[in-house]
Amino acid sequence: MSAPRGQGRGRGRGRGRGRGDYYTPSDRQNQNQSQPQQQAEPDRAAATLNTVDLLKGFLARRYDASTKLLNFSTIATDEEVAKSGMFRQESTQKKFFPALMVICDEMLETREAKEAAIESVTLCGNNITNLNVVFDLCKTLNHIKNLDLSGNAFHSVNALKPWKGRFKKLEHLIIDPFSSIGWEDELTAWFPKLRILNGSQVRADNTAPGDASMITDAPMAPTPQPMAGAPSPTPTLPAPALDQQKEEMVAYVQQATNLKRDYAIQCLEAGGWDLNRAGELFTQSQPTLPPDAYN
Template structure:
């Protein structure tokens, strides 16, 4: 909007006292903050920690139609504070308490209250730190947080003088406990007058290995309060709930059983509730312990990586099949996800007839980021989902699935090794899945593609239903360990392709290496054929090849031809062009696989 042509008065004379000699506004940042604070309503937001504060404010603007201004994060409590323009906006925002953001429930309240004047702000951290240390029992790895409102030191400091200050105590405590890096397996929260668990949402990240939890003698009355920790306390074994209206108000045995079933769904390893054994711990551990079969289709850098990767993958795919929203705790504001479709994969080991039901890629093509098919820089950029909100939207536009990982682990292949550049781990899994239902977000899938007759990937609700089927996939995740044992997915690459059976990586019983014919080979000295029974080794190579290669090169050549199924002739060419570097060999092979002739392969 241009201001040219307006008179000098034009509504600006009211600020003459604040103008400098050049006629420019002389407000500084502190004056702006002061002006906003005096002419706006302060509000506070809890439960936003699943993403960045900017993403939370943008979400509130879109979802709640309320603009939060001048927002900051209280470093002591973790509460997001800001201002809205009117009292009505503040009241409207309060009605949105409980709205889901980044897998958590937001809670809004009017601000204005701070910790009691008895507390020196610089001393708050010291007070809570000493309180935690006094309540921690290292021999039992237990943190006793029972009846904190009756602790004389905390009461004297004024932590519970108002509802606002009380709500800030547990978030602050969890943040400080996380910094202390205590090893905690048991927490006692009894006798704290808790009506919900929103102020304790950070506990799952602070104590991810928690096994025993007491919530006795509180005011919990709804099963929904456990949504805060659903699928987050994955090692919780025992829970105490006596003295809460949740169970005390139930009159029928069936209602009690239903409540217990809901609690078990929230905590996958829960065994005991109020002293009652709810399920067989041995059977449960066996079903949740996913052991990949040994063999050539699996690679783990060491035992630590094996344990981490197998546990992560089994839980990840379980949630991918059942509730993708719960995966959002693994993704942060900088996390990225992209999906591509490869319809021309060369290894279709099943017949065309058997694959016909699984080759409809209509649900995937609109968002596919296959760089060999998508050349526009703008489109390439738009098909990378960044941050929790975009990633969840992308997830909801993919069909629902079922991976038979636990029942048939032999149908999957996994590679995992350390990625030292980011102090993380790379996990790649290959396998197949069954599509069980259409995507949840069909409208979003349709709107993500420009309309028009030229767009052959556009989804049209009037066309015949897209067939569900059996497809194969390759997924690579860069996982970074977060503090206290949590995990962050920094990068997530998903490739969807036509179904191929597990024979694609099955260890062959005999391996035939044959050269190309002399007419097809650029090498004037053809390599003789050799049959290797069982697992091939350098000893199985022809003498004329062994004489020209050192032992390390011989071992690398055997490894490359075994994994790529190339003939010796092409295997040597690949190794030479890759400077005898294994990783570069695999990269170069993947880049050129579509252009290699049939004669380049042994089978």
């Protein structure tokens, strides 16, 4: 039995008009909203690549292979970092340094590679008040032997407490002195291998002297910062015999400055065998030292 003619035509026309996509107003709104989001994806990817390139460039500029030093001093004054605004305020600083450590991890993938490449880090002159910004250093580079924290704004030794026991191989630390009594002993207890604090020996040597690459309490620099007013050496005269402690100091100065033995002895003698004073003399006299003063 056939369907009435009117009903058949109605169903046919309905099916024909119903074919194809159908959008409600809300569908069209969602589609319009998704377009800017899709366009933003490449922008975010490009921004990420730019940030990675910025961080890699910063590490390349601040690494000195000859001294195995990562120089993170005065980060905010770095031209490229200043342009990016990444170190302008604490909220962005907290992202900058962890990201920097991630890049460092990617460039030096193994613990052995990190230990072979980096022995010293300086964070001097960043005016930080706590370790929030730079805490991740102890995760990525906790093997370092030398650390310079001078020129910052730590109010008390407690500001460094998050790093307590974290740098188990640290031998030489530079930091602005605190007003509290006994802060030196407290810091020494936190780092089991610490031997030199602000140029003064705080623990007897358990390893060969001279492992640390810094001698004075001035910020670390990629080149030696050398002694003033000492007379020219007289290599024709035999050097006087020294006791064990002085021999260790001579070896330490030679390792830290690359000076020949005669010059290292004169530096220490001129400073009264005080490492702090010897470091000051070394720095003052660098412009007048002849090339053959160095090994």
